[in-house]
Amino acid sequence: MIEPQHAQQIRQAQAGLINLVVQATQNPETRRELEPVLNQAHEAGWGELILRIRRVLEGERDTSLLQGLDDEDTVILTAILAGLQDPSTLPNPEQSGDPAQAAPGLAQMIHGAAHGDAQSLHWLSQMAEQMSRAGGDMARLGGITKRLVDGERDPDVLCRGMDAQGESLVLSILSELGKLEHH
Known part of the structure; x- marks a missing residue:
């Protein structure tokens, strides 16, 4: 079972x-825009999720679509199905996550990416891109994600140029990574 904070990070990262999938179910123009995204995701190793998304695009809405998916894919497809039922549940693509709650989810993605999990690496790169657009400490955090994946754990190096809130987030991520690496 995936932790609620991690699930929220996944929803926000994706x-x-x-949103594009939900829009594409109602608008053929958006479907054309979505196709290259689906093809790229399929090539990146998201084959099973993309097959299920295509079934949703063809009109399927049954929760049996979730059977057999891993936790992360389940979070994404559940968000799509919920968004089709109630658009107010859709994550805001312009919103960045709450930094105070981000550490456990980011640490799990960094840990997964460092251990060869392609989906974690993909989500982490998506989040880093979003962070870079946010500016400030979030942009700096986006800039150090590769260092974290590569094993850098020196807080002085990682926190360079950050204010107190940014440093606090990096230290929280390092603490969470420490817990994950000792399991």
Whole structure:
């Protein structure tokens, strides 16, 4: 079972995809815009999720679509299905996540990416891109994600140029990574 904070991080990281799929079910123009995204995601190793998304695009709405998916894919497809039922549940693609709640989810993605999980690496790169657009400490955090994946754990190096809130977030991520690496 995936932790609620991690699930929220996944929904937020994939907000663009989730919203685009929901829009594409109602608008053929958006479907054309979505196709290259689906093809790229399929090539990146998201084959099973993309097959299920295509079934949603063809009109299927049954929760049996979730059977057999891993936790992360389940979060994404559940958000799509919920968004079709109630658009107010869709994640806002313009919103960045709450930094105070981000550490456990980011640490899990960094840990997964460092251990060869392609989906974690993809989500982390998506989040880093969003962070870079946010500016300030979030942009700096987006800039150090590769260092974290590569194993850098020196807070002085990682926190360079950040204010107290940014440093606090990086230290929280390092603490969470420490817990994950000792399991």
